[in-house]
Amino acid sequence: MIDPRLLRESPDVLRESQRRRGEDVGLVDRLVELDAQRRSLQMAYDDVRSEQKHLSKRIGPLQGAIKRGDTSAQGELDALMAEATGLAERVKAADAEAAEATRLAGDAWLRLSNVVDMRAPVGGEENFEVLETVGTPRDFTAEGFSPRDHLELGEMLKAIDVERAAKVSGSRFYFLTGVGALLELALLNLAVAQATRNGFIPVVPPVLVSPRAMEGTGFLGQAAENVYRIESDDMYLVGTAEVPLGGLHADEILPADSLPLRYVGWSTCFRREAGTYGKDTRGIIRVHQFDKVEMFVFCDPDDAEAEHERILRWERDFMDALEIPYRVIDVATGDLGSSAARKFDIEAWIPTQGTYREVTSTSNTTQFQARRLSIRTRTGDEVRPVATLNGTLCAMPRMIVALLENHQRADGTVSVPAALRPLLGLDVLELP
RNA sequence: GGAGGCGUCGCCUAGUCCGGUCUAUGGCGCCCGCCUGCUAAGCGGGUUUGGGGCAAAAACCCCAUCGAGGGUUCAAAUCCCUCCGCCUCCGCCA
Numbered sequence: 427m428i429d430p431r432l433l434r435e436s437p438d439v440l441r442e443s444q445r446r447r448g449e450d451v452g453l454v455d456r457l458v459e460l461d462a463q464r465r466s467l468q469m470a471y472d473d474v475r476s477e478q479k480h481l482s483k484r485i486g487p488l489q490g491a492i493k494r495g496d497t498s499a500q501g502e503l504d505a506l507m508a509e510a511t512g513l514a515e516r517v518k519a520a521d522a523e524a525a526e527a528t529r530l531a532g533d534a535w536l537r538l539s540n541v542v543d544m545r546a547p548v549g550g551e552e553n554f555e556v557l558e559t560v561g562t563p564r565d566f567t568a569e570g571f572s573p574r575d576h577l578e579l580g581e582m583l584k585a586i587d588v589e590r591a592a593k594v595s596g597s598r599f600y601f602l603t604g605v606g607a608l609l610e611l612a613l614l615n616l617a618v619a620q621a622t623r624n625g626f627i628p629v630v631p632p633v634l635v636s637p638r639a640m641e642g643t644g645f646l647g648q649a650a651e652n653v654y655r656i657e658s659d660d661m662y663l664v665g666t667a668e669v670p671l672g673g674l675h676a677d678e679i680l681p682a683d684s685l686p687l688r689y690v691g692w693s694t695c696f697r698r699e700a701g702t703y704g705k706d707t708r709g710i711i712r713v714h715q716f717d718k719v720e721m722f723v724f725c726d727p728d729d730a731e732a733e734h735e736r737i738l739r740w741e742r743d744f745m746d747a748l749e750i751p752y753r754v755i756d757v758a759t760g761d762l763g764s765s766a767a768r769k770f771d772i773e774a775w776i777p778t779q780g781t782y783r784e785v786t787s788t789s790n791t792t793q794f795q796a797r798r799l800s801i802r803t804r805t806g807d808e809v810r811p812v813a814t815l816n817g818t819l820c821a822m823p824r825m826i827v828a829l830l831e832n833h834q835r836a837d838g839t840v841s842v843p844a845a846l847r848p849l850l851g852l853d854v855l856e857l858p
Numbered sequence: 859g860g861a862g863g864c865g866u867c868g869c870c871u872a873g874u875c876c877g878g879u880c881u882a883u884g885g886c887g888c889c890c891g892c893c894u895g896c897u898a899a900g901c902g903g904g905u906u907u908g909g910g911g912c913a914a915a916a917a918c919c920c921c922a923u924c925g926a927g928g929g930u931u932c933a934a935a936u937c938c939c940u941c942c943g944c945c946u947c948c949g950c951c952a
Contacts, residue, residue: 506932
């Protein structure tokens, strides 16, 4: 949800934002209309309701007087009652109209995406801008062997088992076994340790959430088709810890001196991956279920941009520690998702694909989620929504893909980056 | 899953049986001021949030807000219904 004042004072900003996203520009004008309607009908209700309250207030004492035997008040009482009864009808009607207008306006608000940061490159998925490329991809030709892809390596190491997972759960599932499982645990520990050092509070959140949390974080809009819904209980399986972490402080006013409030969540993530048939079908790059370590921050809106840079820095630190070549991209407006104003992805070099693939993503959702979830802070006398930001620290399968492929050796063994060695207890992943 | 208890403006709390005097009581905390060598205490005032009136700031006013939603009524914190959450006990269970 965006600031209602923006709609009234500068709808052009919203129109331009919608245009850059490639979303419905007319929605803005319908919202202006619905908002005006809502206000005028609410005002009409307020007035008639006020009248009713004043009238009602005079009835009690009159009834009291009559009860004490003062029959002279009877005439006045009857007149008041008659008037009040008629008024009650009008109140009811006005209430219904105002409620309907509020509902219509509310529905439209929920369809409006966050205002994009005007510095974000305009366009679709392919119109990202590369901000920086870090590290140098290995030259396997010079090393005298052609790299194996992560699935081949994973199978040789008995670390990844996709075939048997298909038996148990279907396509796009996997078992991590042996060193594969250990690798995930080591990555988890490395990530949480880094985040904790940086002042993040570690969290193990629920992954089954209410519609409120899902809608508040913006995942029931165009992203809804990728969400698993538990029909029988009206619950959702989260696609990221961003959802429960965002909801953590719903309906709260956070003390200004508690900000920024940083959480690092470790959770399983569930994604339907609708509309990705035929895409990344091999291996564990695109799966229905995986674990992820996610950073989530509540901060002062004026500090959000700087915090976004910090989160990106921490994501890069993690990649640097794992010695994986990567690039940082500024995601284009059409690929932001409804809640983000700006998004930076880190893409790891994947040798067997000869390209960079997304491994982390950090979004500045400004006050969009906070407004929906009613998460505010007090600055002096002013109460206003906080800003929220999120960023991947480590998405397990993709990080494992990047590790195996980039650090593989000619014989199929994999050297472990120094930062991970003490946590894994191994310098090399040997063939079993 | 069954039975019972509970949910009030940051925290605690009065009010709910019996609808109107609730403009929701009091305490704690917090803010402003007074008093005061300093601090503490004391005294006075303020202190839910949201939507509007209103282009902006202040003041003021209106409406909503007593877990949520609906109903009864001229009028609901209070009566009725549904739902949610918390606590206790029982059952089942990792």
